[in-house]
Amino acid sequence: MLIPSQRHLFDIPEDVAYLNCAFTAPLLKSAAEAAAGAVKMKSNPWTLTPPHFFSLAETVREGFARLVSCNPNDVAIIPAVSYGIAVAARNIPVKANQAIVLLQDQFPSNVYVWRRVAEERGAVIRTVPRPEESRWTPAVLDAIGEDTAVVALGNCHWTDGTFIDLVEIGKRCRQVGAALVVDGTQSLGAMPFSVPEVQPDFLVTTAHKWMLGPYSFGYCYVAPKWQNGTALEENWLNRADSENFAGLVDYKDDYQPGARRFDVGEVSNFFLSPVAARTLQQIHEWGVENIARTLKAKTSAIAARARELRLLCAPEDARSPHMIGISVPGGFGKDLPRQLAEKKVYVSVRGTAIRISPHLYTVDADIDRLFEVLGAAIR
């Protein structure tokens, strides 16, 4: 099903063409209301009870688990992608001379910690260069060998949405005994993802892009085999029996079940959890398959308009449904950001390319305005 415009659910003025969901999503009006309720609760803290410290965290854990078809027990709540990737890096054994496979120009939160691991353990970073026509999957499969300890990447490249087939990459990882660490930030919520099909070891995301959620809030799926691992911090909420506030100094060695031992401290996050819960609920109401199909119609229309102007983009079968990179030989010229801003068109401009990331609030008039500016810029 194609979802009709949902712009009425957002607070986006008619003259704004916000085509930058991959940067950060606008907040749903209903999520802003949830945030107001959270502020009210903090204003009246006598309404806060011990069960509140757990209930919302469990709601978002379940909402995320449903999104990726895993058990809520396998989900930790984290503040940032860098945190979840650090959990993975702390627990996956990497030996001297083993390889850690990354993509060229990967987002830094999924690079820096691996550089540290490589330096500390004498391992090597193997960076897959951008292949011709951005067909990443065969290039990544070629880079994975018997020496590979970790493959850490996303479901699409964050700069232009070019697609990476994680089901195939997961299979290859299992053949050679490599751990698969997925940064789902630029795909979860906009592209279907199945934990049973991909079988990642860790799947990490922030909530504030395609999941339409708050900043400083995210999720980390941890495969059961890693759930006895070491957390980045030792907090009291994720210890056994923490529900019993009267017994907190009766210190416990055991943790709460599953991946909860990896939860960030103060996981209850009274301001952000209600927003995250509402946005997950909305995504489930729409359905990720429907979101993907609808966004694909928009990015395909953008690709067709780009081709009319002789602009370049990856072929359809090398793209993910929800975002698209467009470039022009020699670059767009340094005036483009100003020209876009003047017309209130918001995309990400990176050197010679732009990244266009629509959502269900994007209407045809937004795309028309983008191409008015691009047409004028290349004339």
Ligand SMILES: Cc1ncc(COP(=O)(O)O)c(C=O)c1O
């Ligand atoms: C692919 C990708 N991963 C991660 C992030 C965010 O990382 P962090 O939560 O560590 O700031 C972004 C964007 O901000 C991103 O595009």
